């Protein structure tokens with residue numbers, strides 16, 4: 437079964453870690469993504485959280501143009 441780009445599905449463990457972050461940090465991360473079209477942008481609703489070896493990754497779409505974006509929570 438291939439995993440299509442369904443950003444609605446979030447890794448449960450990753451989501452738990454995400455929710456441990458203070459709300460202001462989460463808001464900052466969601467509001468400071470980088471889009472190749474718009475530069476600094478924010479995530480559109482429906483993003484997903486994934487856990488990678490280097491940390492949590494937010495995946496979703498640009499709120500302005502809909503381009504696919506992702507950022508590491510560092």
Ligand SMILES: [Zn+2]
Nearest residue numbers: 471474498501
């Ligand atoms: Zn954009």
